[in-house]
Amino acid sequence: MPLVLYNSLTRRKEPFEPLDAGLVRMYVCGPTVYDLAHIGNGRAVVAFDLLYRVLRHTYGANPRRTTAEFHADMAALGALPPDIEPRATAYIPQMIALIERLIAAGHAYAAEGHVLFAVASWPSYGKLARRGRDEMIAGARVEVAPYKRDPGDFVLWKPSTPDQPGWDSPWGRGRPGWHIECSAMSETELGETFDIHGGGLDLIFPHHENEIAQSESAHAGHPFARVWMHNEMLTIDGVKMSKSLGNITTVRDILANAPGEAIRLALLMTHYRDPLDWTAQKLAQARAALDRWYRALSLPSGKGQPGAFPQSIFGALEDDLNAPLAIVQLHELATRINTVGESDERATLQNALRAGGALLGILEQDPTTWLQGDAADEKEAIEARIMQRQKAREERRFADADRIRAELAAEGITLEDKPDGRTEWRRG
Numbered sequence: 001m002p003l004v005l006y007n008s009l010t011r012r013k014e015p016f017e018p019l020d021a022g023l024v025r026m027y028v029c030g031p032t033v034y035d036l037a038h039i040g041n042g043r044a045v046v047a048f049d050l051l052y053r054v055l056r057h058t059y060g061a062n063p064r065r066t067t068a069e070f071h072a073d074m075a076a077l078g079a080l081p082p083d084i085e086p087r088a089t090a091y092i093p094q095m096i097a098l099i100e101r102l103i104a105a106g107h108a109y110a111a112e113g114h115v116l117f118a119v120a121s122w123p124s125y126g127k128l129a130r131r132g133r134d135e136m137i138a139g140a141r142v143e144v145a146p147y148k149r150d151p152g153d154f155v156l157w158k159p160s161t162p163d164q165p166g167w168d169s170p171w172g173r174g175r176p177g178w179h180i181e182c183s184a185m186s187e188t189e190l191g192e193t194f195d196i197h198g199g200g201l202d203l204i205f206p207h208h209e210n211e212i213a214q215s216e217s218a219h220a221g222h223p224f225a226r227v228w229m230h231n232e233m234l235t236i237d238g239v240k241m242s243k244s245l246g247n248i249t250t251v252r253d254i255l256a257n258a259p260g261e262a263i264r265l266a267l268l269m270t271h272y273r274d275p276l277d278w279t280a281q282k283l284a285q286a287r288a289a290l291d292r293w294y295r296a297l298s299l300p301s302g303k304g305q306p307g308a309f310p311q312s313i314f315g316a317l318e319d320d321l322n323a324p325l326a327i328v329q330l331h332e333l334a335t336r337i338n339t340v341g342e343s344d345e346r347a348t349l350q351n352a353l354r355a356g357g358a359l360l361g362i363l364e365q366d367p368t369t370w371l372q373g374d375a376a377d378e379k380e381a382i383e384a385r386i387m388q389r390q391k392a393r394e395e396r397r398f399a400d401a402d403r404i405r406a407e408l409a410a411e412g413i414t415l416e417d418k419p420d421g422r423t424e425w426r427r428g
């Protein structure tokens with residue numbers, strides 16, 4: 001089955017074919033790293049991480065390299081590091097060169113230490129956002145500075161005050177506008193025309209519209225990104241996250257109470273183009289699903305066929321990353337594992353469940369580790385109580401031993417006494 005993706009530019013699903021059969025060039029706008037990553041940042045990363053995982057099965061991987069806290073949080077969500085992670089400040093000369101080309105081609109002009117993009121010089125401005133001119137000007141909330149020829153013109157370069165970061169340029173000491181950064185970095189790393197450009201839905205206008213205008217006018221009209229993909233927004237308990245409401249929820253806040261793998265699955269349970277409402281209930285549901293799958297993986301079995309992922313799961317992902325459908329299929333596999341009994345067939349199904357999970361970036365832990373939970377304190381407390389029970393049994397205080405087992409069972413902890421005298425435990 002061919003990979004099909006929804007292209008924001010054409011507003012429909014299209015079969016995906018890269019420019020080069022063996023290499024996909026993809027660019028995803030990153031966050032401005034001024035604070036800890038919130039769960040909405042996490043959603044975008046997980047959505048495009050899923051696409052990356054699907055692409056690498058078809059086109060192979062080209063691993064080359066991986067702000068420390070952002071990396072740690074995203075790694076906790078199971079997101080693979082990008083092949084290239086450009087930082088805007090390392091591309092200032094390329095940005096200046098791009099701006100000079102835009103001026104030379106008549107698409108930009110310098111005024112009072114600023115350089116502005118002349119939207120009137122680019123007739124297809126607005127093709128991604130599909131907005132009328134007046135709507136775009138209102139949407140961009142542009143201050144109508146006296147040096148602008150047109151109220152819709154946007155900044156490519158702006159002057160810096162002595163206390164602001166700045167670089168020398170033909171227009172004086174200053175710094176780049178926000179949009180030019182992505183145009184210069186993608187051109188440097190991926191070339192004029194590349195395959196996929198991703199980002200959150202809120203970036204379509206003005207950011208992505210401006211990237212298209214800058215890049216295509218600098219490249220004599222050659223297409224910029226061929227497919228544009230946008231993930232929908234995330235709310236917290238039905239409310240948009242905002243500083244003023246004080247409901248900014250960081251990935252780190254959630255990681256304090258839940259494993260990253262459960263957060264990742266909770267994000268994937270909603271299709272990336274649907275709005276996602278983050279709730280404690282959704283997280284609990286994801287955790288319960290992982291408990292169920294890891295329990296199925298821990299069941300005794302025979303000798304199975306080595307694990308290839310089921311084609312139906314890959315097929316769901318090839319259809320514009322239908323992760324919710326892939327998740328339904330993981331549940332079906334777990335049901336079959338639970339009903340088939342200890343056998344070679346069960347082992348093969350377990351391999352398939354594991355491989356299907358790996359496609360989604362989950363189920364890659366040792367089941368025992370997962371089922372024991374990752375809260376080290378809690379684990380210690382449980383093991384201390386098992387020791388107490390052990391001691392009670394050695395001293396033939398069987399009522400005490402049984403009471404400890406019953407207490408643990410009430411908390412969802414199952415004990416299993418092994419023939420060699422050890423006691424193993426698991427959740428569920």
Ligand SMILES: [Zn+2]
Pocket residue numbers: 028029030182207211
């Ligand atoms: Zn960008």
